[in-house]
Each structure stands twice: as C-alpha cells, then as structure tokens.
Amino acid sequence: MxxxxxxxxxxxxxxxxxxxxxxxxxxxxxxxxxxxxxxxxxxxxxxxxxxxxxxxxxxxxxxxxxxxxxxxxxxxxxxxxxxxxxxxxxxxxxxxxxxxxxxxxxxxxxxxxxxxxxxxxxxxxxxxxxxxxxxxxxxxxxxxxxxxxxxxxxxxxxxxxxxxxxxxxxxxxxxxxxxxxxxxxxxxxxxxxxxxxxxxxxxxxxxxxxxxxxxxxxxxxxxxxxxxxxxxxxxxxxxxxxARDARRDPTNPHDRSWSLLLKSPRPFHPERLLAHIEHLGTGPVRSRGVFHVPDRPDSLCLWDGAGGALCVADLGTWQEVAAGRPPVTRILVVGAGEPAESEKVRDLILDAFGESLATGAEVDDGGLHWLGREDVLAPWLGARAV
Known part of the structure; x- marks a missing residue:
C-alpha cells in the first residue's frame, strides 16, 4: 500500500x-x-x-x-x-x-x-x-x-x-x-x-x-x-x-461500415417477430431502438442488440417514458462487411422487418384481433398489466 x-x-x-x-x-x-x-x-x-x-x-x-x-x-x-x-x-x-x-x-x-x-x-x-x-x-x-x-x-x-x-x-x-x-x-x-x-x-x-x-x-x-x-x-x-444515424466521411472508399434505419408507425406482430428475429436481431450488427406490439398498446419496448445477443424489455408506457409521443417502431442497425455481403445482410434485415410488422387489418379494429391471444413475448417483456 x-x-x-x-x-x-x-x-x-x-x-x-x-x-x-x-x-x-x-x-x-x-x-x-x-x-x-x-x-x-x-x-x-x-x-x-x-x-x-x-x-x-x-x-x-x-x-x-x-x-x-x-x-x-x-x-x-x-x-x-x-x-x-x-x-x-x-x-x-x-x-x-x-x-x-x-x-x-x-x-x-x-x-x-x-x-x-x-x-x-x-x-x-x-x-x-x-x-x-x-x-x-x-x-x-x-x-x-x-x-x-x-x-x-x-x-x-x-x-x-x-x-x-x-x-x-x-x-x-x-x-x-x-x-x-x-x-x-x-x-x-x-x-x-x-x-x-x-x-x-x-x-x-x-x-x-x-x-x-x-x-x-x-x-x-x-x-x-x-x-x-x-x-x-x-x-x-x-x-x-x-438512437440516430450519425455522421461519417462518405469519401472514404475503404470504409466498409453501413447503417440501416428501420422505421414504421405500425407495431410488430408478436408471433411473426419471433419467427424472423434471427435475421432481424442477431448476427454481427449493433441494433438499438424501440418498438411496440398490439397486444400491449401502451408499452414502449426496448430493442438492444450487440455481439450476436439481443435484449428486449418493457420500459413503461409511451405516456410516461416518451412524453406521450405516438408509438413507433424504430431501430437503427449498424454493421460492416464487403459490399456484396453487406447488401445481402441488409436485404435480409429489411425483409425480416417488413414481415414482422402487423398489417393494417390486424391493428385497425381497435385491438379486438388480439383479445384472448397468448402473450408470446411475456418471457422477455414480463406479464402484461391487467
């Protein structure tokens, strides 16, 4: 000492x-x-x-x-x-x-x-x-x-x-x-x-x-x-x-990094999200943002992925956490790779994102479509508030 x-x-x-x-x-x-x-x-x-x-x-x-x-x-x-x-x-x-x-x-x-x-x-x-x-x-x-x-x-x-x-x-x-x-x-x-x-x-x-x-x-x-x-x-x-797409030098031809902003006012369909989560949320990327699901209409949910692992969680209500701003599904994905490989990865992510979103018909009925359905995200988001 x-x-x-x-x-x-x-x-x-x-x-x-x-x-x-x-x-x-x-x-x-x-x-x-x-x-x-x-x-x-x-x-x-x-x-x-x-x-x-x-x-x-x-x-x-x-x-x-x-x-x-x-x-x-x-x-x-x-x-x-x-x-x-x-x-x-x-x-x-x-x-x-x-x-x-x-x-x-x-x-x-x-x-x-x-x-x-x-x-x-x-x-x-x-x-x-x-x-x-x-x-x-x-x-x-x-x-x-x-x-x-x-x-x-x-x-x-x-x-x-x-x-x-x-x-x-x-x-x-x-x-x-x-x-x-x-x-x-x-x-x-x-x-x-x-x-x-x-x-x-x-x-x-x-x-x-x-x-x-x-x-x-x-x-x-x-x-x-x-x-x-x-x-x-x-x-x-x-x-x-x-999470915001940040600045970079677009003139550097040797920079193999890329970013992809996924954004939609629609929520994720819980079952389809789980079906496509391997392409959407794991692998050699950094992903961060928020999402919502129709069977938890008030919940602001965390999306946080890195190192091949993904964390999702219920952070509270949009009213409390986001000052009442309208719910949005918004995730920034950052990765790197050779151009052809990166394009393939981005295409897979974009396809998985589109397939995971709920359709207009699934959310335009005021939530009736989700009454009585199993909460498949409960193991990660916790029990729904009653």
Missing part, C-alpha cells in the same frame, strides 16, 4: 475547485495509456483509477499524477460493482483530493468495460449544492477506442468474461455491448489506430453532439475542462429513443 499523498495535510478546498472528467475504455491498455498521457502532459492532473476484483469482493484504487503513484490501496466493497465503487470509494476519494488543493483537475478512470452514464449520473448528484462534491465541475465523459479493433470488438461475439474484463462474477455481456454503450453515451471520443471501417463504425455510433479527438497526443485535460457535462443530453443519448 502506497500513501505518499496523505503526508500533506488537508486544507480547505480552494475557490477554483478542480474540474472532473470520467474516462472509460473497453481496452485496459488503452485506458491506462490515456490516463498516463493525461498526467504526463498536465502536471496539475490526478487520475483515480478503479479496478474491480470480483473474486475478492474488493476494489483496487490507484491515484497517479506527474510524480508517479500517489496512492495505491485495495478496498473491500459490500458488493463488487461499479455503482458500489462510486458510492463507497470514488466520491469520498474525489472529495478528499479536491480538498487538498494540490491538483487543478481530476480524472476518474472507471473499470474497463464500465458504462459512463450511471457513474456520471451519480457524480452529478453528489456535485449538487450541499453534497460531498459540492462545487466540483463534471466537465466531460471520455471514451478511448482503438479503430483497428472496433470492428472485431463491436461486431464479434466475444463476451467480457472471455476477455477477462467482467465487472462481476455474473457479468456475461457481449464485449460489443460494452463498447457500443461507451461510444453512444460519452461527450468525447478519443481514437487511436487508422482502420477506415473502425473509423466509420465509430462515427456511426457516437452521439451527434459528441466531440471526436484523433490521437492520444491531442488529449488535453485543459481542453476537456472547457466542457460542461450535460446530464439531460447524456440521458437522451443513452435512451433507445435517442
């Missing part, structure tokens, strides 16, 4: 409270390289790096700055999960470092494959007036990705536990799911590598209002400090209603 930092007495927090950004990655080498780059180029930066140790029910915390390792401890957690690590360790640690007056900026490097949104949400709450991080400015959430690995990691079928990157003993997420969530949610995407298809996939997934920085040498904490994390915008990016 190294505790050089605590040799200096704590002093009241200065007027210019340090700015805070959150760093995520699905690659442990990239995360640590980015963290080291920030400390080497900015002497006033301290990085708090978290790594979960599920087998030990603990967390390893390492604090580094330009002088080297300032603090390294292993902390027991009630539950080895990201939310617990933030609540039990990150918040008091960041408050202590901010109060020391030794650093101008703080960086919280999350465990590899962790989602940024839940952590940013918690930090924003704790930065409210009167809370432990009162006055600390959450500037940006930042994801670091290797363009040379994006296609394989996003569209492959590896699980996080197969890569040794699971956050808990029961974490069986596809690696593509973890990578997609990071790209879709953050304020800033930092890239390394130069693969054109990885470049295209990254731009198709990252939020329209996000910023992109190419090269770790361009990652500057002072520039990040000019940002101000917008919690409402971040929530909107993460919500499946926020």
């Amino acid at each position: 190294v505790l050089n930092y605590t040799e200096a007495p704590l002093i009241p927090r200065p007027r210019n409270t340090p700015a805070l950004c959150v760093l995520v990655s699905s690659d442990p080498v990239l995360r640590d390289t980015a963290a080291a780059s920030l400390t080497l180029t900015s002497p006033g930066v301290a990085v708090v790096r978290h790594d979960l140790l599920p087998d030990a029910g603990a967390l390893r915390r390492v604090v580094v700055d330009a002088t080297g390792v300032v603090e390294e401890v292993t902390v027991g957690l009630a539950h080895p999960c990201v939310s617990c690590s933030v609540r039990e360790d990150a918040v008091p640690t960041l408050a202590r470092l901010a109060a020391a007056g030794r650093w101008t900026d703080l960086v919280l490097a999350l465990p590899v494959t962790a989602e940024p949104l839940p952590v940013a949400r918690a930090l924003s709450a704790h930065a409210s007036p009167g809370e432990m991080l009162d006055g600390l400015r959450l500037t940006a959430t930042v994801a670091v990705v290797d363009l040379d690995q994006v296609e394989a990691d996003l569209l492959g079928d590896d699980l996080v536990d197969e890569r040794g990157l699971a956050l808990t003993d029961t974490d069986e997420r596809p690696l593509g799911e973890a990578l997609a969530a990071q790209l879709e949610q953050v304020d800033v995407v930092v890239t390394t590598g130069d693969d054109p298809t990885g470049d295209g996939l990254t731009d198709r997934l990252r939020a329209r209002d996000s910023r992109r920085i190419d090269g770790l040498h361009e990652l500057d904490v002072a520039a990040l400090a000019t940002h101000r994390h917008d919690s409402a915008a971040a929530e909107g990016r993460a919500h499946p209603l926020g």
Whole structure:
C-alpha cells in the first residue's frame, strides 16, 4: 500500500475547485495509456483509477499524477460493482483530493468495460449544492477506442468474461455491448489506430453532439475542462429513443461500415417477430431502438442488440417514458462487411422487418384481433398489466 499523498495535510478546498472528467475504455491498455498521457502532459492532473476484483469482493484504487503513484490501496466493497465503487470509494476519494488543493483537475478512470452514464449520473448528484462534491465541475465523459479493433470488438461475439474484463462474477455481456454503450453515451471520443471501417463504425455510433479527438497526443485535460457535462443530453443519448444515424466521411472508399434505419408507425406482430428475429436481431450488427406490439398498446419496448445477443424489455408506457409521443417502431442497425455481403445482410434485415410488422387489418379494429391471444413475448417483456 502506497500513501505518499496523505503526508500533506488537508486544507480547505480552494475557490477554483478542480474540474472532473470520467474516462472509460473497453481496452485496459488503452485506458491506462490515456490516463498516463493525461498526467504526463498536465502536471496539475490526478487520475483515480478503479479496478474491480470480483473474486475478492474488493476494489483496487490507484491515484497517479506527474510524480508517479500517489496512492495505491485495495478496498473491500459490500458488493463488487461499479455503482458500489462510486458510492463507497470514488466520491469520498474525489472529495478528499479536491480538498487538498494540490491538483487543478481530476480524472476518474472507471473499470474497463464500465458504462459512463450511471457513474456520471451519480457524480452529478453528489456535485449538487450541499453534497460531498459540492462545487466540483463534471466537465466531460471520455471514451478511448482503438479503430483497428472496433470492428472485431463491436461486431464479434466475444463476451467480457472471455476477455477477462467482467465487472462481476455474473457479468456475461457481449464485449460489443460494452463498447457500443461507451461510444453512444460519452461527450468525447478519443481514437487511436487508422482502420477506415473502425473509423466509420465509430462515427456511426457516437452521439451527434459528441466531440471526436484523433490521437492520444491531442488529449488535453485543459481542453476537456472547457466542457460542461450535460446530464439531460447524456440521458437522451443513452435512451433507445435517442438512437440516430450519425455522421461519417462518405469519401472514404475503404470504409466498409453501413447503417440501416428501420422505421414504421405500425407495431410488430408478436408471433411473426419471433419467427424472423434471427435475421432481424442477431448476427454481427449493433441494433438499438424501440418498438411496440398490439397486444400491449401502451408499452414502449426496448430493442438492444450487440455481439450476436439481443435484449428486449418493457420500459413503461409511451405516456410516461416518451412524453406521450405516438408509438413507433424504430431501430437503427449498424454493421460492416464487403459490399456484396453487406447488401445481402441488409436485404435480409429489411425483409425480416417488413414481415414482422402487423398489417393494417390486424391493428385497425381497435385491438379486438388480439383479445384472448397468448402473450408470446411475456418471457422477455414480463406479464402484461391487467
């Protein structure tokens, strides 16, 4: 255990409270390289790096700055999960470092494959007036990705536990799911590598209002400090209603990425959806959006697929979740491949989408067609409200 930092007495927090950004990655080498780059180029930066140790029910915390390792401890957690690590360790640690007056900026490097949104949400709450991080400015959430690995990691079928990157003993997420969530949610995407298809996939997934920085040498904490994390915008990016076809460079002939927006006011026919779901929702694609079904007319349903796996769920009513906007079936699909292969995949998806939609005759009778029918989606969406 190294505790050089605590040799200096704590002093009241200065007027210019340090700015805070959150760093995520699905690659442990990239995360640590980015963290080291920030400390080497900015002497006033301290990085708090978290790594979960599920087998030990603990967390390893390492604090580094330009002088080297300032603090390294292993902390027991009630539950080895990201939310617990933030609540039990990150918040008091960041408050202590901010109060020391030794650093101008703080960086919280999350465990590899962790989602940024839940952590940013918690930090924003704790930065409210009167809370432990009162006055600390959450500037940006930042994801670091290797363009040379994006296609394989996003569209492959590896699980996080197969890569040794699971956050808990029961974490069986596809690696593509973890990578997609990071790209879709953050304020800033930092890239390394130069693969054109990885470049295209990254731009198709990252939020329209996000910023992109190419090269770790361009990652500057002072520039990040000019940002101000917008919690409402971040929530909107993460919500499946926020899935939008994003920007890309159409002039790059070597980019094999593609996207397909499936949209209709009609609901899915439950039985036909199950019959066509293999072509519509699995395989080497990232798909995200919402749908509705006629036997649950008020339900807004989640569609979230990556790494060959698909999650569907009932998120609540359209009135509650979507502010009463009309129900829609809307799914953004992103993939990559050679032109002929990609065209075949897109055609299969389009055919499956069309075949899965209910016809006008099936929905124009006010729901009578569905009375007394078996709820075949109940195993995934839960029991229907009575």
